[in-house]
Amino acid sequence: xxxxxxxxxxxxxxxxxxxxxxxxxxxxxxxxxxxxxxxxxxxxxxxxxxxxxxxxxxxxxxxxxxxxxxxxxxxxxxxxxxxxxxxxxxxxxxxxxx
Numbered sequence: 726x727x728x729x730x731x732x733x734x735x736x737x738x739x740x741x742x743x744x745x746x747x748x749x750x751x752x753x754x755x756x757x758x759x760x761x762x763x764x765x766x767x768x769x770x771x772x773x774x775x776x777x778x779x780x781x782x783x784x785x786x787x788x789x790x791x792x793x794x795x796x797x798x799x800x801x802x803x804x805x806x807x808x809x810x811x812x813x814x815x816x817x818x819x820x821x822x823x
Contacts, residue, residue, distance in 0.1 A: 756810040765800045769793060 768775065775791040777799065791799055 754810040756808055758804070758806060758808045758810075761800075761803050761806075765797070765804065769796055775799075 775793070775796055777789045777791050779787040779789070781787060
């Protein structure tokens, strides 16, 4: 009799653990890339002076004015980042193969 109770005690947690879990609602993320593009478009179309400040040795600062024509080239590194808000499906457990 104690064998059956012991077996039931081992199987019971496995049954509870395998119970179908409720699916969490899908999270929506804000596209950082679209925010950066909007900011670049705003700066490019505004009358603000575009200034690049480079710190050297934390004592000296080098200030350079950037013409509007070259602003897109300066912002290029930020505009070429991958959009992390897009769902790529790599985390889906059904796509993993072992």
